[in-house]
Each structure stands twice: as structure tokens, then as C-alpha cells.
Amino acid sequence: MTGTQRLTPEQVEDFGRDLDALRQRIVDNLGEEDVTYLRNLIKTQRALEVTGRGLLFAGFLPPAWLAGVATLSLAKILDNMEIGHNVMHGQYDWTHIPELGSQRFEWDNVAPAENWRHSHNYIHHTFTNVLGKDRDIGYGILRMDPAQKWHPYYLGNPLYATLLAILFEWGVMLHDLEVERVVQGERSWAENVPVLKKIVRKAAQQIGKDYVLFPLLTGPLAPLTLLGNASANLVRNLWAFAIIFCGHFPADVESFTEEEAENETRGQWYLRQILGSANISGSPLFHVLSGNLSHQIEHHLFPDLPARRYPQIAGEVREICERYGLPYHTGPLRKQLWSVAKKIVRLALPGQGPAPDATVDPDRQLRAA
């Protein structure tokens, strides 16, 4: 039985109001501290990046090369997660500081910010875990939900997942082209021209920097620098994949049909966000490195609140969930990763979970009407 069944329509609305009140309290309290936090983080990221690039100039010394890769990886992780992802969500738009605004920010990643803002901020965050709508379910490549109809193609699920983890930034980049929708005739190639243009330009800049210019600048060390930069990108890719897959795909996380998500009230929307997300427990440093996506539940409830606020409100969100008898999915990284890995392997095979025509449990009432 899922949590949704236990709530009456009145309870769903009370629940929504409780969350709205929580949100308003944070909005009223936003201020200089939030901006200082982000600026310090940006300073740290820039310092790590400059240090990492610098160390690779001494890459002929193995410890320097390793340290260079480590610091550059950290810089890229911070840039993409706690800074880029969050700024591009508009978490700092209220400051009216252009360089911290969602529309101008560009991240150290081959996926152009503008494309990503559409696929992630709009599509994924609006239609969270709605099958057929949320293109983040399996990224159009994987079978991540039992309700996705099995096909022999999915025998490769573990292989595709491994490749996606290794090439994650390229996967995110290509994701914006919505190729599966083009193949199905729901989207035209003409619509993809502007998207593709941005991709080519951005990828050229990123490749130029990491795989041409910086290697060339180090002269005879060029191959080592190239390898170092590629390694840093790989580390960032694996990390981002792990965090993001743990946010929506552990066992227990629910998916929804398009009918269930139609004409939702605010309370119902909140409910879907909670049931469709999972947290990862860990230390404060771990939360920062995950871009606070370890607080995926809080992030999905309030995607435009500064992420540093999520740990502060997590206790209260959990308490609200308990009060309404709702699940609050959370667990340490190893547990969530294991759960995701099992799912990837299990769903490679047919017949796991309910049969496709019975995906909607007729008794399950998201709207609890």
C-alpha cells in the first residue's frame, strides 16, 4: 500500500498548506548569508580549478598529476552540482545579481545550460516520475521502472547504465535532443536545429579547453594533461550519475501515470514530488559535494530555494511526512546505490513488477477522491 491511499482530499490540501507555509518561512528569511555562502563556494571552486590546472603543469611527477586530477575533479563536481545545478534552477534569481542568475549561468559541462534548463527544470521538475512525460526516467535509454514495457533491447540495461555513467555529461547533452521522441514522430528535426547548434558550440568550447588548449600549453606533457583532464571529467561523470540515479530510482520510489498527474492541486503535486524522490544520508561535506541533491525530496518540493536550506528544513519535511503517514525515502549512499544497481539488473529481464496493462493499481488513488 502506498502512502497516497491513506490521505483524504482534505488531508492532501492540509499537507500542501503545511509545505507552503514552510516554504514561505524560508523565502522571507533569504538574505545576505545565502549569497555569501554561494560566493564562498564559487571562490573555493575557482581556487580548486586554478590549482588543479596548475598541478597538471607538473604532471610528470605522479603525485602532482594525481593531486591535479583530484582537485580538478572536485572543482568540476562543485561547479556542476552545488553551484551550476542550483544556480540554473533560479535559486538565486531573487538576488538580481546577473552572474548568479539562472538565465546567464553556464556550467563546466558539455550540455549547454539553456537546453538543460528546458529538459531538467521544466520537463523533469514539472512531470517528476510521470511515465511518458518525465524523460529522466531511464533517460530514454534504460528501463528504470517496471511499468516500462519490456523489450529484448533492455537486456543491455546494465551495459547501457555503465556507459551512461562513464559518459554522463555527453548523455545529459544528447538527452536534450529528445531523440526517442523524434524517432516516434512526436518531435521534428527542425525543432532540434537550435538545440543542436548550442550543443556543437558548447561542446567545441569544452573540448577546446580540456582536450586541446590546456594540453598544448603544457608542451611535452600534453598527453598527460589530456589524460588528467579526461580523468577529472570521468570522476565528475561517475559522481553525478551516482547521485542523480540515487535520487529517483531506488526501490520504493513511485512512478505515476499521466492520468494521475492531470489537473493536480498544489498538495497533490507536492505529494508526487515526495513519493517520486529519495534522499541520501551523509555528512555535511557529502551534501555539499552532491549539490544537496542528497536532499532530493526537499529539492523536488522547492527546486528554487537555495540548496543550502535543504538540510535546515529536512527534519521538518520528514516530520510532516510522518504526521501524514507518508514515506520519506532515505538511506546511506551504499544502500541507495545497491538498490539502484539491483533495479537496473532486474529490469533488464522481462516480467519484473506488474504486467504493463496493470501498471495502475485501480485502488491507488493519488487524488484520493
Next chain:
Amino acid sequence: MATLIPRRMRGLASLAEALLTPHGADRYLELVDPMLVRRELRGRVVAVRRQTPDSVTFRVRPSRAWRGFRAGQYVRLQVEIDGVRRTRCYSPCEAEHSGELEFTVKADPSGLVSRHLQETTGVGTVVGLSPADGEFTLPSPRPSRIVLISGGSGITPVLAMARTLVAERHPGEIVFLQYSNSGSDALYREELAALAAEHPGLRVIHAYTHARTGGDLHGLFSEAHLERAAPWFREAQTFVCGPPPLMSAVSDLYGREGLSEHLHTEEFTAAPLTFDTTAAEGRVRFARSGRECDNTGKPLLEQAEDVGLTPEHGCRMGICFSCTQLKTAGRVRNARTGEVTGEENEEIQLCISVPVGDVEIDA
């Protein structure tokens, strides 16, 4: 050789930009020193004084991208207050082509930015700047007879004009008529006296609106005041900047005299706008973001904010044009002039435009 060096520098700069993509060189340079930015305009405060208890005067040295201004123009000054960047327009008040910018800001008791500037500005403070903007400037060639009228902190663009004319050794007659509440509120008294001493063609007349003695004139602006100050005002070009009552008194007089063509105005504080929110109808659509709402009768900037958008804006009263956006369909009423326009693809100021029926904005 001389031309080769900058070219080589440009090459280096673009290499640096390529290496520092996607953030760009400025985002790294500013961590060393906020004034090192190459593309944005910033200024560092190099001198501060407080002429009156409720004002602050400060000189700003702009960053490299600064391209100068014309007397009477304004600059959008940006400061951060409680983490939020606020933008307001202020006119620099020294002569044109000066390498530095001088601002005088009078603290409005209910004004967030002016009070902040008055209380906190110190040597070393860094502010954001915009390129100079505005049509309130001296024509070229200069008119031979010029009347400058200012009230309170409206003195700043007009003072820039006076200083420019003195620096240019203007051969004609200039009268500077300045309104203050009383002697203790009079901004730039000594500077104006020095300016008049330096330039025989300039006469400075102090009018006090609240004090009965001590000034050259007393009471509110009137035709009698102008006749006393510049009996030849009908043959002059007049530039006025100040609070709304002064502006409308001057405009009315020039209108009655049929001299509106000779009058140039700059409004610093717009009269409060009123909106009829009961008769509003239609839908407002913000095309790029896909947001929509029922027209509430409020200005489009507020309606955009109500649906969660954060359009760029500055003064929120129709002065600075920071919030100008393309209207792709529908009609809007300008809340300041009452004028209704319905042209397609028209640039409108969101902060003072109220939808009349369905409207679509490209935002």
C-alpha cells in the same frame, strides 16, 4: 608596432577567455580585485563627504570599460542590500568627459537604496555601474541663453551642465536657480559660488521654499521668481530637474507662455502612479517562460513577478528603461501618460505598462 601590441593583447585575452570557458575571465579576475573586470562596468569610491545631514556625495573611479557621459545623463548605480542587488538611477554631477564620476544622493526616509548609500558609502566601496543614458542633455551647439532650475537632489544633472558650460567657457548668459528647503539643505552652495566667481556669465540664485530669510528668493517656484532670476527666460533654453511639484509648476508656466519647446525636463521622482485594479480584464501571457495569469490591472512588471518571473528592472517608475521588453500582442496603457498603445512588436516599459485586455510579452 603601436598597433601590433593591442592586437597581440587581444589575442592573449581571447586565449584566456577560451581557457576560462564557460565562466570567462571576469569571473576569475574579480576574485583578485572586483575592479579588474573587463566587460562589466564597476566603480570604486575614492572620496566621500556629507554636505548635509541627509545626503552623501561620493566620487567614483570607474573600471576600464567606462566610456564617459554627457552632462545631464544618468547612470544606473547598483548596490547589494541584504543579498539583493538594487539598481537606481543617479546623475553624475561633474563636467563632461571627467575621468571620475561624482554622485550626490539625498536619503529618502522611506528609500531603501538612498538610505543605504547615505549610511554605508565609504572609501573603497565598490558599486555596479551602467553606461550613461538619457536624453536630458545640452544641445550642440550650445544655446546662448540658458536657464537651469533644480530642486533638492535634482541639482545633480543640472550642476553637471553648469560645470560643463563653465569648463567650455560658455560665452552667453546662464542662470542657475536652485530650490532648497532652507540654507542648511542647500547642496553645493560653495561649489556654485566658486563656479559663479570663475565664470562671469553665470549667476546663481538660491531660493528657499521653507525659510523666510537667508535666500535670494523665498517660497515656491512662480513666474515672479523666474522674472527676477532671468527676465529673458523667453529667449532661453530651460533645463529643469527636481521634485514633481516643482516640475509641474515650471511645465505649467512654460505651457501657458507657449514655451514648452524651450523646456527640457528630467524627472527624478515620479508622481505616485495609481492603478485601477477593479476593471481589469483579459489574460497576460509571458511567451518565453510560458507563464500566464489573469490581468490584475497592476503594471506588467508586478504581474510578471506575481507569476514567479524575475524580469530585470531598476527604478520601477518608468525612468530607467531597465525593464523594457517586447510586447508581441495586445494593448497597454502607459500609467504615467495614460496613453494606450497597441502596436505589434512594441518595446514597452513593464513597470509602468498596464494591460488593456489580453497581452503577450516576449519574456
